């Protein structure tokens with residue numbers, strides 16, 4: 001199993017300078033060889049391979065000695081990225097699409113990670129420190145233990161200026177939880193993020209709404225600052241920091257909840273929601289984006305795979321919230337989202353909307369599993 005761990009870095013000023021240099025050199029290499037490919041394509045309708053360009057880079061480095069200062073494998077990865085973009089371009093042309101040629105990387109592009117490949121002991125993780133090619137030991141917060149063989153380390157800087165290293169490892173053994181036999185159904189909603197068939201409620205983050213309001217205010221302020229001014233760049237960092245906070249708040253929940261569920265249950269049944277269709281409904285759109293169901297399902301899916309737990313997706317047309325969990329009577333009135341509680345006209349069972357739906361999803365999921 002391959003697994004990545006991301007660590008926050010606290011580089012010394014020389015180290016951050018070298019990282020900036022590496023970002024620049026990678027961009028330079030990408031653009032240089034992209035130009036070469038474009039020329040070759042326009043003049044001779046010929047494509048240049050990654051290996052030819054790899055070879056040629058030795059010569060380029062002799063001409064431009066500053067390229068030698070930075071991690072050589074990062075430059076190679078840059079050519080690899082270019083090659084992938086190029087292959088993708090040709091694949092789409094073959095399929096009859098009209099894609100744009102891969103684009104030059106701009107100096108103002110904030111997304112500028114570079115990937116250093118492991119060779120020998122050039123990448124190592126210690127307590128509070130990480131060894132990276134050319135940079136040496138960089139102080140970092142090692143929150144997780146790195147297991148397995150290290151493949152690569154990707155160094156990045158986010159828009160608010162923080163540095164990170166994402167260490168990718170292979171042959172990571174996943175600790176198996178005790179095999180839980182418990183089964184659960186999940187009803188996902190807007191009021192609560194999810195309600196389980198065991199009546200557990202997982203809340204939506206109200207904090208997110210608060211942060212979003214603040215974000216709107218900061219963005220308004222940013223738009224009033226003069227272009228190119230010092231104040232504008234300060235305001236931009238503030239906006240970037242808040243964006244970061246919002247995405248942290250989200251990903252915190254999106255990681256913890258699936259982990260908790262996979263620990264507790266052996267079979268998890270969910271609705272196969274079509275988030276894209278639902279987002280088209282604008283009233284619901286913002287809250288659906290906030291609660292980020294699709295990301296949640298993705299996380300749940302791969303955690304279930306790791307732990308060999310069953311994840312069952314119930315058809316989205318299954319009327320989980322309208323059926324009586326006791327007798328199976330279909331109550332069309334419960335289709336209305338505002339109906340929170342209802343009593344079955346046939347068997348007089350009392351239902352809470354979400355728990356009843358979750359129990360129905362569990363029932364249907366188990367039926368599908370046995371079929």
Ligand SMILES: [Zn+2]
Nearest residue numbers: 324327344347
């Ligand atoms: Zn009933």
